[in-house]
Amino acid sequence: MLGDLPKSYYFPMAKGISILEEYAGESKDFDLLAAEVKRLLTTLLADRPVQIHSTETRVKSKESLERKLAREPRKYQQLRDVTDVCEARYLFIHR
Numbered sequence: 001m002l003g004d005l006p007k008s009y010y011f012p013m014a015k016g017i018s019i020l021e022e023y024a025g026e027s028k029d030f031d032l033l034a035a036e037v038k039r040l041l042t043t044l045l046a047d048r049p050v051q052i053h054s055t056e057t058r059v060k061s062k063e064s065l066e067r068k069l070a071r072e073p074r075k076y077q078q079l080r081d082v083t084d085v086c087e088a089r090y091l092f093i094h095r
Helices: 019-046 062-071
Strands: 051-059 086-093
Touching: 019 051, 019 062, 019 086
Parallel strands: none
Antiparallel strands: 051 086
């Protein structure tokens, strides 16, 4: 797959690491962030007159990130440009 992506996704950029290296170094932090976002949102919604059907948090997998980078090879210069690395989804019951 290396041939499909720009070298900056695998090789050092201006700050010294590639997007995928940056992701690998921060993936545990994203796991912690997802758990904390879920905890905070659930706490904030507990006092509201809403009924939560389900909650889901996730961190984008390395393979999914590689596919995303391959689809739009010029769009991302650094990891912060990828806006869906960590995601929370809440489904509510509306009556």
